[in-house]
Amino acid sequence: AQTVTQSQPxxxxxxxxTVTLSCTYDTxxxxxxxxxxxxxxxxxxxxxxxxxxxxQQNATENRFSxxxxxxxxxxxxxxxxxxxxxxxMYFCAYRRRGxxxxxxxxxxxRLHILP
Amino acid sequence: EAGxxxxxxxxxxxxxxxxxxRCDPISGHDNLYWYRRVMGKEIKFLLHFVKESKQDESGMxxxxxxAERTGGTYSTLKVQPAELEDSGVYFCASSQEWRTGxxxxxxxxxxSRLTVL
Numbered sequence: 001a002q003t004v005t006q007s008q009p010x011x012x013x014x015x016x017x018t019v020t021l022s023c024t025y026d027t028x029x030x031x032x033x034x035x036x037x038x039x040x041x042x043x044x045x046x047x048x049x050x051x052x053x054x055x056q057q058n059a060t061e062n063r064f065s066x067x068x069x070x071x072x073x074x075x076x077x078x079x080x081x082x083x084x085x086x087x088x089m090y091f092c093a094y095r096r097r098g099x100x101x102x103x104x105x106x107x108x109x110r111l112h113i114l115p
Numbered sequence: 116e117a118g119x120x121x122x123x124x125x126x127x128x129x130x131x132x133x134x135x136x137r138c139d140p141i142s143g144h145d146n147l148y149w150y151r152r153v154m155g156k157e158i159k160f161l162l163h164f165v166k167e168s169k170q171d172e173s174g175m176x177x178x179x180x181x182a183e184r185t186g187g188t189y190s191t192l193k194v195q196p197a198e199l200e201d202s203g204v205y206f207c208a209s210s211q212e213w214r215t216g217x218x219x220x221x222x223x224x225x226x227s228r229l230t231v232l
Contacts, residue, residue, distance in 0.1 A: 047220050103221055
């Protein structure tokens with residue numbers, strides 16, 4: 001069975017600094033998606049960034065980038081120039097490629113931004 | 116375009132009572148998922164509808180949970196009778212997967228927080 005592990009329950013970073021959130025996963029599949037979702041307090045969960053396993057190039061979205069190491073089954077999220085609005089719960093997630101299949105989540109990392 | 120909406124946002128009930136949670140997916144989304152997060156733990160899959168059919172209900176914890184999606188539009192999740200361990204946040208998500216360019220993403224609602232006393 002596929003699993004997703006986030007080993008950092010909480011992290012803090014100074015505003016404008018860079019922080020990296022860790023995620024590892026386990027799967028026997030070769031083609032899948034990986035996601036980072038963000039959930040601000042009392043708000044809905046939104047997609048931050050997505051990576052397709054067959055793509056070697058790491059995904060980037062503005063200040064957010066990932067380090068995808070397929071062989072190591074590692075998928076970390078780097079947030080550059082941290083802003084107060086980045087404070088949220090971050091969930092790493094896995095989904096087998098295809099349709100009609102569920103997303104599997106990690107336990108989440110709560111990120112605090114220090115002014 | 117309206118997003119996924121869930122109601123109620125917070126419900127407090129006593130053990131043994133019944134609660135019904137509702138989810139309205141994004142219009143046109145055939146796929147609807149229910150997830151639950153118990154405090155401090157991972158978000159766990161409960162079940163998945165494709166239109167009005169249950170595609171996968173392997174995550175439903177027991178027969179006190181009943182999910183329906185009549186007509187393939189909104190969905191309800193009923194807990195009867197509620198137990199203390201049912202407390203948590205229930206998330207609904209939707210997607211339209213049978214279309215060109217599907218990216219694997221699910222769109223989530225804000226969640227319904229259930230507290231069972």
